[in-house]
Amino acid sequence: MSTILDVTQLSLTQGNKALLNNIDFTVYPGELVGIIGPNGAGKSTLLKCLSGYIFPSSGSISLQGKPLSSYSHQDRAQHLSYLPQHSEPAFSFLVKDVISYGAYSHPNQNNADELASIIAQTNIETLLDQPLNQLSGGEQQRVHFARILLQNADIMLLDEPTASLDIGHESQLMNIITAQCQQGKTALVALHNLNTALEFCDRLLLLQQGELIAFDTPEQVLTPAQLRQLYHDNIRISRHPDTSKLYLTPLRK
Ligand SMILES: Nc1ncnc2c1ncn2[C@@H]1O[C@H](COP(=O)(O)OP(=O)(O)OP(=O)(O)O)[C@@H](O)[C@H]1O
Numbered sequence: 729m730s731t732i733l734d735v736t737q738l739s740l741t742q743g744n745k746a747l748l749n750n751i752d753f754t755v756y757p758g759e760l761v762g763i764i765g766p767n768g769a770g771k772s773t774l775l776k777c778l779s780g781y782i783f784p785s786s787g788s789i790s791l792q793g794k795p796l797s798s799y800s801h802q803d804r805a806q807h808l809s810y811l812p813q814h815s816e817p818a819f820s821f822l823v824k825d826v827i828s829y830g831a832y833s834h835p836n837q838n839n840a841d842e843l844a845s846i847i848a849q850t851n852i853e854t855l856l857d858q859p860l861n862q863l864s865g866g867e868q869q870r871v872h873f874a875r876i877l878l879q880n881a882d883i884m885l886l887d888e889p890t891a892s893l894d895i896g897h898e899s900q901l902m903n904i905i906t907a908q909c910q911q912g913k914t915a916l917v918a919l920h921n922l923n924t925a926l927e928f929c930d931r932l933l934l935l936q937q938g939e940l941i942a943f944d945t946p947e948q949v950l951t952p953a954q955l956r957q958l959y960h961d962n963i964r965i966s967r968h969p970d971t972s973k974l975y976l977t978p979l980r981k
Pocket residue numbers: 742747765766767768769770771772773774
């Protein structure tokens with residue numbers, strides 16, 4: 729199968745600090761890839777490079793076999809969507825207008841049915857006529873995710889899309905991403921909740937201090953030895969009694 733994303737020898741240096749150091753990986757269509765790693769590991773920096781929002785110091789990023797830098801803005805927006813970790817609403821845009829910006833890259837398509845379905849899936853029916861900057865953090869996150877879904881790009885780059893969500897909405901959002909990937913979309917999602925990463929992701933890309941430490945199936949990446957190296961004795965590593973999957977919780981000392 730041909731790849732959808734090829735990252736080769738990607739490095740980014742700011743001052744004398746290497747934020748990303750010789751990162752190599754490839755992603756296939758339909759994959760749900762979790763990007764994990766401790767605070768400051770470089771997850772957001774990597775996603776910003778992949779989105780074209782910032783430029784690497786060296787290395788290359790190919791999207792569907794073509795250099796990312798060769799895409800026009802509109803072309804790129806049709807192939808790739810990006811949900812940043814933080815986005816402060818500067819103006820009091822209405823929720824329904826914010827979502828509609830998702831269709832900006834394909835203005836001639838009639839997407840009324842798709843829009844209605846996305847609004848229902850993300851549970852934002854009652855928010856549509858409200859100003860975005862008067863919503864809670866989790867509500868704003870769901871609105872931005874709805875905008876990304878409407879953009880309908882081949883690859884979604886999502887930076888901690890569940891960070892402000894309650895566990896029910898977290899599950900809903902991850903299941904929507906899973907369904908999208910089953911229909912052929914590809915997702916790269918930065919996550920801190922490792923149980924969520926274990927439950928939903930096909931592969932995990934583990935970063936630490938700007939280095940790619942591992943890129944493999946969740947159980948191959950999150951070995952007890954690796955977890956101890958990353959999080960020391962701050963976590964409890966067990967197996968879930970129902971699923972036998974690895975189960976990680978903060979440890980009270
Ligand atoms: N514009 C910048 N200039 C210099 N250093 C930066 C810049 N942006 C980020 N960094 C540094 O790069 C490193 C990686 O930051 P990044 O935001 O990518 O980490 P992260 O893995 O997403 O962390 P978190 O889990 O806390 O969100 C951090 O040490 C950060 O201080």
